[in-house]
Amino acid sequence: MELTLWTYEGPPHVGAMRIASSMKDIHYVLHAPQGDTYADLLFTMIERRGQRPPVTYTTFQARDLGGDTAELVKKNIKEAVERFKPKTLLVGESCTAELIQDQPGALAKGMGFDMPIVNLELPAYSKKENWGASETFYQLTRTLLKEKVSSSEKISPLRWKESGRRPKVNILGPSLLGFRCRDDVIEIQRILSEQGIDTNVVAPLGASPNDIERLIDAEINICLYQEIAGASCEWLKRNFGMEYTNTIPIGIKNTIEFINEVHKKLDLPLTNKEELEHKSKLPWYSKSVDSNYLTGKRVFIFGDGTHSIAAAKIAKEELGFEVVGLGTYSREMARQLRATAKDLNVEALITNNYLEVEDAIKKTAPELVLGTQMERHSAKRLGIPCSVISTPMHVQDVPARYSPQMGWEGANVIFDDWVHPLMMGLEEHLIDMFKHDFEFVDGHQSHLGHTATKSEDFINPEEKKVKNNKEEIIWTESGRSELTKVPFFVRGKVKTNTEKYALLKGIPEISDETLYDAKAYFS
Amino acid sequence: MSKVEFNKETGPREVFCGLTSIVWLHRRMPDAFFLVVGSRTCAHLIQSAAGVMIFAEPRFGTAILEEKDLAGLADAHEELDRVVNDLIARRPEIKTLFLVGSCPSEVIKLDLATVAEKLNKRFLGQVRFVNYSGSGIETTFTQGEDGALKALIPLMESSNEEKLLLVGTLANNVEDRFKKIFRNLGISNIESFPPRQSTELPKIGKNTKVLLTQPYLGDTVRDLKHRGCEIISAPFPLGIEGSTKWFLSAAKAFKISELKVHEIISPLIDRAKLALESHKEILKGKRLFLLPESQLEISLARFLHNECEMDLIEVGTPYLNKDLMQEEINLLPDNTKIVEGQHVEKQLDRVRETNPDLVVCGMGLANPLEAEGISTKWSIEMVFSPIHGIDQAADLAGLFSKPLRRNQILTTKTLVTH
Numbered sequence: 001m002e003l004t005l006w007t008y009e010g011p012p013h014v015g016a017m018r019i020a021s022s023m024k025d026i027h028y029v030l031h032a033p034q035g036d037t038y039a040d041l042l043f044t045m046i047e048r049r050g051q052r053p054p055v056t057y058t059t060f061q062a063r064d065l066g067g068d069t070a071e072l073v074k075k076n077i078k079e080a081v082e083r084f085k086p087k088t089l090l091v092g093e094s095c096t097a098e099l100i101q102d103q104p105g106a107l108a109k110g111m112g113f114d115m116p117i118v119n120l121e122l123p124a125y126s127k128k129e130n131w132g133a134s135e136t137f138y139q140l141t142r143t144l145l146k147e148k149v150s151s152s153e154k155i156s157p158l159r160w161k162e163s164g165r166r167p168k169v170n171i172l173g174p175s176l177l178g179f180r181c182r183d184d185v186i187e188i189q190r191i192l193s194e195q196g197i198d199t200n201v202v203a204p205l206g207a208s209p210n211d212i213e214r215l216i217d218a219e220i221n222i223c224l225y226q227e228i229a230g231a232s233c234e235w236l237k238r239n240f241g242m243e244y245t246n247t248i249p250i251g252i253k254n255t256i257e258f259i260n261e262v263h264k265k266l267d268l269p270l271t272n273k274e275e276l277e278h279k280s281k282l283p284w285y286s287k288s289v290d291s292n293y294l295t296g297k298r299v300f301i302f303g304d305g306t307h308s309i310a311a312a313k314i315a316k317e318e319l320g321f322e323v324v325g326l327g328t329y330s331r332e333m334a335r336q337l338r339a340t341a342k343d344l345n346v347e348a349l350i351t352n353n354y355l356e357v358e359d360a361i362k363k364t365a366p367e368l369v370l371g372t373q374m375e376r377h378s379a380k381r382l383g384i385p386c387s388v389i390s391t392p393m394h395v396q397d398v399p400a401r402y403s404p405q406m407g408w409e410g411a412n413v414i415f416d417d418w419v420h421p422l423m424m425g426l427e428e429h430l431i432d433m434f435k436h437d438f439e440f441v442d443g444h445q446s447h448l449g450h451t452a453t454k455s456e457d458f459i460n461p462e463e464k465k466v467k468n469n470k471e472e473i474i475w476t477e478s479g480r481s482e483l484t485k486v487p488f489f490v491r492g493k494v495k496t497n498t499e500k501y502a503l504l505k506g507i508p509e510i511s512d513e514t515l516y517d518a519k520a521y522f523s
Numbered sequence: 524m525s526k527v528e529f530n531k532e533t534g535p536r537e538v539f540c541g542l543t544s545i546v547w548l549h550r551r552m553p554d555a556f557f558l559v560v561g562s563r564t565c566a567h568l569i570q571s572a573a574g575v576m577i578f579a580e581p582r583f584g585t586a587i588l589e590e591k592d593l594a595g596l597a598d599a600h601e602e603l604d605r606v607v608n609d610l611i612a613r614r615p616e617i618k619t620l621f622l623v624g625s626c627p628s629e630v631i632k633l634d635l636a637t638v639a640e641k642l643n644k645r646f647l648g649q650v651r652f653v654n655y656s657g658s659g660i661e662t663t664f665t666q667g668e669d670g671a672l673k674a675l676i677p678l679m680e681s682s683n684e685e686k687l688l689l690v691g692t693l694a695n696n697v698e699d700r701f702k703k704i705f706r707n708l709g710i711s712n713i714e715s716f717p718p719r720q721s722t723e724l725p726k727i728g729k730n731t732k733v734l735l736t737q738p739y740l741g742d743t744v745r746d747l748k749h750r751g752c753e754i755i756s757a758p759f760p761l762g763i764e765g766s767t768k769w770f771l772s773a774a775k776a777f778k779i780s781e782l783k784v785h786e787i788i789s790p791l792i793d794r795a796k797l798a799l800e801s802h803k804e805i806l807k808g809k810r811l812f813l814l815p816e817s818q819l820e821i822s823l824a825r826f827l828h829n830e831c832e833m834d835l836i837e838v839g840t841p842y843l844n845k846d847l848m849q850e851e852i853n854l855l856p857d858n859t860k861i862v863e864g865q866h867v868e869k870q871l872d873r874v875r876e877t878n879p880d881l882v883v884c885g886m887g888l889a890n891p892l893e894a895e896g897i898s899t900k901w902s903i904e905m906v907f908s909p910i911h912g913i914d915q916a917a918d919l920a921g922l923f924s925k926p927l928r929r930n931q932i933l934t935t936k937t938l939v940t941h
Contacts, residue, residue, distance in 0.1 A: 001592050001602035003558075003610060005584040010567040033626045035540025035659030038568045040887030050894025052887065056868075059536045062629070062660040076535060083868060095562035096626035096660070099593070124562055125590045355580065381579060 006354050008329035008372065008392055012122035012132025013094045014039050019136040019228075020090055021053040022175040022204040026140075027086035028055045029077050031069075031097035031104045046393050047176055056080040058097075058104075065100065073104045074111060081113060088144065088209040089113065090136065092120030116209065118143045128352075130227040130304070130330060133175060137204055138231040144212045145239075154241030157219045157265050167266045168200040168218040172244075173229030175204050179307060179391045183404035184224065188249065191407050192222075195259065197266070204228075216240050220265050224248070224406070225306055227330055249406045250310035251318055251414070252282055280408035282415045286319055297422065300325040300366035302349065302357050302375055303390025305333025307405070309340050311370050311389050314414060316344060324364040325349065327357065354378065365493045368422055373397070383492070385421030473502050474509045482512035497522050527852055527859045529843070534866025537887055538816050538841055539572065539903075540659030541667030542625065546573040547906060548671055548717070549582045551692045554618040555721040557583040558610065559657070560603060560633060561625030572903070582617075584610070588627055596633065603638055617650055619721035621671060624656035651678065651722075663841040665739040665818045665906060668692060672717060672743040675724060676750065682726030686712040687773060688752070690744075691737030694909035695719070701736075701760075701912060704770065707787050710777050727752055732776045734769070736760060736911060738851070739818040741844045758850040759911075761819070762826030763795050766913045768850070791913045798917035799830065802924040806831040809880035809927065812873075815839035815865050816885045816902040823883065823905070825854045831920050835859050836877045839870065881927060898926045 013030060020028040021043050030036070037057050043049045058076045060069050081089065091108040105119025118139050122132045160167040171188055174181035182205070189199050200218035201211045215221075215236065221244035223233045233244040243265050249258035256276050263270045277283060285291060299321040301311045308328045315321040326341045327349030328334065334350045341348035349360050358378040361369055369379040369386040373394040379386035388397060389405075404410040475483070479498075486494045494515070501518035502510050542565055545557045559565050566585035573581070586606045592599040603622075611617065620642075622635045635654035642652040655670035656662065662670060672690070687710050689701065702713050714725035725731075729751035735744065738759050748754060757772035758765045767788060774784045811833045813820040820840045827833040835856065843863040845852070852861075862870070867888075874882055874897065882892055882899045889899040900923055910919040 001589060001599065001606050002587045003584055003606045004563075004566045004587050005581055006570050007563060007566050009563075011563040013564075014567065033540070033659040034536050034538055034663060035542065035568060035626070036564060037537045037885075037887055038539060038543075038571055040537065041885075042571060044888070044890040045886050048890060050890055052891045057535050057537075059534070060660065062658075065630070065660070079534075079868070095564050096630055099627060099630045123590070124564065125588055125593060128563065 004352075006374065007128075008352055008354070008374070009129035010039070010042075010392075011095060011124050012127045012129060012135070013092060013120075013124065014042070015129040015132025015134070016090065016092055016120055016122060016136040017043075017053050017055055018129075018133045018175045018177050019140065019204045020055060021049070022206070024206070024208040025087040026054060026090060026209065027080055027084045028053075028090040028092070029058070029073075029080050029104065029108070030055055030092055030094055031058045031060070031073050031102060032094035033096050034059050034061065036094050042177060042393070046395050047398055048395070049176070054084065054086070056084075060097070069100060070102045070107060073102055073107050077104070077108050077111060081115075086115065088116045088118065088140070090118045090120055090140070092122060093124075095124035098124050116143050131332065133228050134231050134332075137172075137175075137228060138235060140204075140209075141212055141215065141232045142235060144209055145216065145236075148213075148216060149239045155216060155219065156241070157243050158267055159219050160266070166196050166198050167220075167268060168198045169262070169266075170200050170215050170218045170221045171202045172221050172223055172233060173225035173227075174202060175225075175228055177391065177393050178225060178228065179304070179389070179393070179397060180403060180405045180410075181205060181225070182398075183402050184406040184410065186402070187404040187407035187409050188222065188224065191249070191255070191259065192262070195263070195270075195272075196268070197262065216242070218242070220244060220262070222262070227304060227306060227332065230332075248306055248310050250307065250410060251314035252277075252280055252408075252411050253317060254310060254313060255280075255407055255411065280411040282318060282411040285415050285419075291319075291419075294419065294422065295320045297321045297368055298324045298364070298366040299368045299370060300361050300364055301389070302327045302329075302360075302369075302371045304328060305330035305337055307390040309333070309337055312340050312344060314411075315370070315418075318411075319415075319418065321368070324366050325360050327351065327360065358382075365496075367490075368418065370418065387417045387421055473499055473507075476509050476511045478512040479510040479515060482515045494519070526857050527855050527861055530860065530862045532862055532864045532866045532869065534864075534869065536841075536865045537814070537867040537885055538865065539664040539885070540568070540626070541657035541662030541664065541670060542569055542623065542659075543572050543664050544657065544667030544671070544906075545569060545583050545623065547692055548621075548668060551717050551719065552619070552721040553582070553719075554616065555582065555621060556610065556614060556617045556619070557621045557623055558607070559583070559585040559623045559625055560628045560635060561585055561588065561623075562627050563587055565625045565627075580614075582614075588631075593631060596631065599631070599633055600638055603633075604642075607642060611646065611650055619651045619653065621674070622652060622654040623667075623671075624654065624658055626658045626660050629656060629658045629660060653678065663818070664816055665737070666841075668737070669740045669742045672740060673746050675717070675721075676727075676743070676746045679724045679750070680726045681728045681750070683728045683730050684712065684726065685730040686714055686725070686732070687777070688725055688727065688731050688733050688747075689713065689715045690733050690735050690747070691740055692717060693736050693911055697909045697911045697915060700914060704787060704791075705773065708770070708774055708777075708779050708783060710773070710779070729753075732773070734773050734776075735847070737819075738822055738844075738847060741847055744847065756850055758825070758854060759819075759822045761822045761911060761919060762830050763792055763799070763913050763916045764829055764854070765822060765826060765851075766911070766916070767792065788913060795913045795916045799920055802917060802920035803831050805924040805927050805931075806833050806920065808832065808834065810834045810836050810877070811923075812836045812877065812879040812882045813838050814867075814870060814874075814882065814884040814888065814902070815841040815862070816883075817905050818842070819902075819905050820883070821848055821851050821855070821861065824859065825851055826916075826919065827923060828856055828859075829854060830916070831923070833881075833923075836879050837862055837870075837873060839863075839865060841865070881923060883923075898930050900926050 043053050091105045108117050174185050221233045223229050223244045236242040245261045247258040247261050249255040299315050305328045323344045328337045329352050338348040354374045370389045376386045498518040639652040639654040653674040655674040657667040731752040733752045734755045755776045757769045760766040760769040824838040838861045886901050892899050
């Protein structure tokens, strides 16, 4: 039993819903009690979808449990098939139905339908949302393509040459409730088409069962989100010999590496290599002198595996930040993230507990947090700027404007989204510098709001004594006054360090000189 | 009595389960913690409905069952013990801990009553434990509050003091207004259940006169009756009419004259009618379809028809307790179609066929209906907004007129473009 106040991922059947809702001509009959329909609002409210998820909930009640819940399942399947006429039917159960073991998938298969039926067994008491999405997409792909396995030869990535046409690829992984998937797909398709590569199928987002059957018309697969498409890409490789790409095109370096990888796999010469450096404004913006102040900014990163690993690379290599913390809630990608963390010489944080993440942020005292919406809230409480880089989704993460994370435009978006909170930080600094000028209007706030300027915490005359490790340390007038002169975004750290120093040296009162002594000591 | 048409429907439902009521219950009692014993689905449901991220640390959580908990119940009880110990160590300010059953905990027959009993002994004088079920297989949405309140009744001491007990969670400001009005009427001893602190439970007995503020408290009412309380029969205090009748019923139970009531509330009624006018202008003659969710649907239909002159196409309700709802049903216009239960697909077919001007529905259905060109109002807002009482009548009407007004603004072509 695990105490959970908030969870980064929903249950696995929500993952299955993401696949079903992303696609066309599919219906999902979910054996589930009343209340599980809450998941509909993730799609209709957060994604602002104008369609209901294609899901029928059997809605069993306590009084049904003594009777024949299997009949209820069959009734719902029958009605759903008649009403929605899906080309492929997904059948599964949520956590409670798993306990009563009606085996809805088997029931559906015995009902004499001629459409493909995918029996989803998603263990609700051990797995989570992304796993459920991945498993659903994999089972669906397998069901729709398994008959073609034996008859087809291994697919050569060079087949396009023999056929005398442009190479074709599939883009796999984008789904609803995925981070900026809608726009990433457009960006990646644009990049590929500039290179003379056609998109065969995008799936699951916007695909129909027919499209899944057509996956094998492409030469290779682009695995855009390993969390969702990793298992399917691997299955297609094993059974059809289809190669797939591993590089996630987030950031300039990764996008270039991605383009290289695609060309290499297809044996397609890359003709515009030099041009690629100039496709995005990120490299120049990052090089321009205005960005000097970004150097060595301490950044803490937490999110899903794909986006966290990519963010770490961009932060370090493309923006010149210092990564002080890296973590993910995606246990499936823990190994990869650990490797990245090791390279960066930080400890990897693998957890589903947001309070642990908040503690880690406090401990590492970053100047910027890149995280999920939850980290945005934690960072707000701590007065640290934050940019959101990953799911779980929030209505703000489905912007009206084109706003990808991948490719050239994605890099532009990332530069703006990560740097603007810091720009405001600089503005905050200026406010601090000039706040004693007579023109300064008291109460001026930047967008960070009241929590950002924490001066009151430090200069409140009432708060003369600060408790620390049971010993009392007194900030003298000169110490407090000097502390207010420290830029707000490092003030917390300076305060803690000075107190630590005072404690270490047995100094009972902190004066302005102590502050400088501590600064020298820790530098 | 009006001739109301009753129908029953079964099938797939689009309704929240009782766990959702934790969202307002925990705010009402800031010294209580709600621990759901359930699955990741339960945790995800509550966080999706409650916007948990705004809290540094919420006062509700889920003890998520894992595979090993399902293998042996003895282990599950031990595990729950461990989770509760950790929780109390972390949140020493908690005075009452609600152990909330869920669909999976009910199905595996986890005995939360026994767990609560044991924990009560161990934490005697520090934390009180009560248990109830908010599972979807037994409860809908607002029924969760019924379970929570019912669970508290055994902890309430007896007293034969005469008092008015308002039962059902109200917004604090609304509750204060009600108390002031009752005091002006001459009723001085007024208490609320649930109280604002979980430890300050009202004492009850044969001179306790219970006045319900919410229509979803059937089990609570039954147990209060068993404790000797008198239940005042009244419609619910939504809108001017409902609130007036509600005050009059209470006054009657305390032998206060109708004249006195009118004297106190007439000025309120006058200004509320004035405030209602602009909304009525928009709502008048518009056709309304209520899908089942909050259990407030019948009272809302009564208000929107009788005071805002809307036409009722269909009034859905998750379940129908005819005893509790009798006063409301009596006020409905003839031929009102009440549908108890739901077959969401068939009901949506009827929505499309009848093409209403406004549909009251859950959040899962609102945008899809809007996309079909049908204006909607999400029902969850009714349980989060202060809508009770005469002074709030216009605000309540505003919840319904706003989507229509917005629709008008957005569809009126005022800009000439070439």
